[in-house]
Amino acid sequence: MTDRLAALYAAFNERDVPAVLAALSPEVVWPNGWEGGTVHGHDEVAAYWRRQWAEIEPTVVPTAFATEPDGRVAVTVHQVVRDKAGSLLADQTVTHVYRFEGDLIAEMEIRDS
Template sequence: MGADQIDRRHRLQGLYAAFNRRDLPSLLAALAPDVTWPNGWEGGTVHGRREVADYWTRQWAEIDPTVSPVAYEAEDDGRTSVTVHQVVRDSTGAIVVDERVRHVYRFSHDLVADMEIRR
């Protein structure tokens, strides 16, 4: 694993930790201003930090997702793939999703430029 991939892995670990503690300022600081992000909850895609912030705020008001990275891999095109274990609970604490998926990130400089969810 090259130095860039180690740095990206470290950045992504911080991103997941911030997401799980609902630290919106830290999350947004890790994203490019024109980031493209999948709306995995409602469907579609959101663009830019403001839309991502609005999406996460809506999501956290309705459901309680926890996402834990379990494996990292460099893609041939330079993106970084992260296998994650995600558990989503409803407002009563009942588990509604417990699965592994892949998140694939493209970086622009040191910021996340886009993310793709692969099931």
């Protein structure tokens, strides 16, 4: 599972929307960490990322993986966000928690680390 999640982050950082969506359930629930709330399904997730990437340049690198008692997978990530001019907006560590249905991600949650 860690290899698949690491590949997911690499695809996100490369802005490869089709590769990331292929790992998500069609009914995925995804946090809108930039604007607030959640988005649902492939179309809303893709539209959210495209809006985000039009304004900012986030890079998210996993640094640790752990399985929670309920089976979800927690990924500690180093997140660096820059504006389009390259100025640093955020440099932080957060935790992303994934719930799977079969091999697909059904839900993701963001926790402050």
